[in-house]
Amino acid sequence: MSKRFSFAIHATDGRARTGVIDTPRGEIRTPAFMPVGTAATVKAMMPESVRATGADILLGNTYHLMLRPGAERVARLGGLHKFMNWSRPILTDSGGFQVMSLTELRKLTEEGVKFRSHIDGTEFNLTPERSMEIQKLLGSDIVMCFDECPALPADRDRIAESMKLSMRWAQRSRDAFGDWPGHALFGIQQGGLEEDLRGESAEALRAIEFDGYAIGGLAVGEGQEAMFGVLDYAPGQLPQDKPRYLMGVGKPDDIVGAVERGVDMFDCVLPSRSGRTGQALTRMGAINIKNARHADDPRPLDADCTCPTCRNYSRAYLHHVFRAKEIISSMLLTWHNLHYYQELMQGLRDAIAAGRLSDFSAEFHAIRARGDIAPH
Numbered sequence: 001m002s003k004r005f006s007f008a009i010h011a012t013d014g015r016a017r018t019g020v021i022d023t024p025r026g027e028i029r030t031p032a033f034m035p036v037g038t039a040a041t042v043k044a045m046m047p048e049s050v051r052a053t054g055a056d057i058l059l060g061n062t063y064h065l066m067l068r069p070g071a072e073r074v075a076r077l078g079g080l081h082k083f084m085n086w087s088r089p090i091l092t093d094s095g096g097f098q099v100m101s102l103t104e105l106r107k108l109t110e111e112g113v114k115f116r117s118h119i120d121g122t123e124f125n126l127t128p129e130r131s132m133e134i135q136k137l138l139g140s141d142i143v144m145c146f147d148e149c150p151a152l153p154a155d156r157d158r159i160a161e162s163m164k165l166s167m168r169w170a171q172r173s174r175d176a177f178g179d180w181p182g183h184a185l186f187g188i189q190q191g192g193l194e195e196d197l198r199g200e201s202a203e204a205l206r207a208i209e210f211d212g213y214a215i216g217g218l219a220v221g222e223g224q225e226a227m228f229g230v231l232d233y234a235p236g237q238l239p240q241d242k243p244r245y246l247m248g249v250g251k252p253d254d255i256v257g258a259v260e261r262g263v264d265m266f267d268c269v270l271p272s273r274s275g276r277t278g279q280a281l282t283r284m285g286a287i288n289i290k291n292a293r294h295a296d297d298p299r300p301l302d303a304d305c306t307c308p309t310c311r312n313y314s315r316a317y318l319h320h321v322f323r324a325k326e327i328i329s330s331m332l333l334t335w336h337n338l339h340y341y342q343e344l345m346q347g348l349r350d351a352i353a354a355g356r357l358s359d360f361s362a363e364f365h366a367i368r369a370r371g372d373i374a375p376h
Contacts (some may be wrong), residue, residue, distance in 0.1 A: 005184040015262040024182040028056040035266040040084040044330040054342030057089040063098035071137040079139030118166035128172035145173035159192035166203040184211035187374040202237035212243040219248040234264035275334030284372040294319040307339035
């Protein structure tokens with residue numbers, strides 16, 4: 001893989017941008033949504049089905065893959081792409097966010113984090129160097145630097161201390177990553193809801209130099225208004241000519257608002273998790289297919305949706321298979337949800353290219369305000 005990673009902005013509309021991330025494994029159209037394949041699979045989906053929804057890139061999870069089947073095993077079997085039968089780009093997170101949630105089982109030091117597996121209690125020591133090693137063994141196309149992400153709310157001193165530690169870990173991640181042609185390393189901005197701390201974090205990351213930059217430490221309990229408050233300035237603190245990735249976001253209206261504020265990449269478990277719990281995500285908002293009102297409804301989830309679920313199955317059928325706990329329920333609802341997310345991203349890209357993002361956003365919110373209209 002001698003080809004280098006690159007990013008080109010093709011059009012802007014306000015602070016929003018559309019463009020292409022070019023990698024040896026294929027192009028990633030931005031703004032992009034990355035379905036989450038936590039354990040080397042997007043739950044309830046075949047890889048070719050995920051690609052058919054329009055996804056250009058998947059996200060894999062360093063923490064879960066290091067626990068099982070193990071990074072060394074994946075490497076022996078040809079790398080993550082071959083292992084999970086996905087030939088296009090994969091971004092792997094660093095494991096920092098998952099370890100953060102193990103407050104009772106972890107010990108944080110300058111060196112890294114010691115923790116016990118939630119599966120069998122085995123002790124692990126995850127450091128910036130080991131995180132880079134794992135992600136390289138997996139063969140990730142976009143590697144995330146190792147960071148520490150405190151849950152919000154947290155006091156300013158705790159956030160500042162955590163941010164500075166993450167910046168020291170960012171330098172160690174950069175050093176351990178080295179020169180890996182065709183692969184990219186992204187830095188992660190921290191600083192909670194504090195503009196000056198985020199500015200300090202961005203300055204440190206810019207000095208280290210990364211191929212892309214993530215906005216971390218959001219979608220951790222602060223609410224949409226506070227998140228948008230940060231996004232009003234945080235993307236502008238990062239380099240204009242590099243991709244900006246908002247980690248762990250989110251709901252469709254979160255994504256539209258973040259794109260309007262200059263974000264290029266997203267990931268979230270919501271579309272697949274909702275699919276497994278009987279929730280369809282549509283232009284009109286969320287539909288709870290478990291509700292009795294759908295039992296005799298012959299309509300599709302969305303008459304304007306072109307996904308296989310909406311083309312071939314009624315709400316009544318989806319209600320039945322969910323109530324009957326049939327596996328096809330998770331498959332069909334997840335397929336629809338992922339298709340809707342990719343359709344939303346394509347709509348955003350088209351609107352930015354045409355200079356009509358404000359119109360697209362207004363129509364998006366108007367349709368959701370009307371909601372799902374019940375049949376007469």
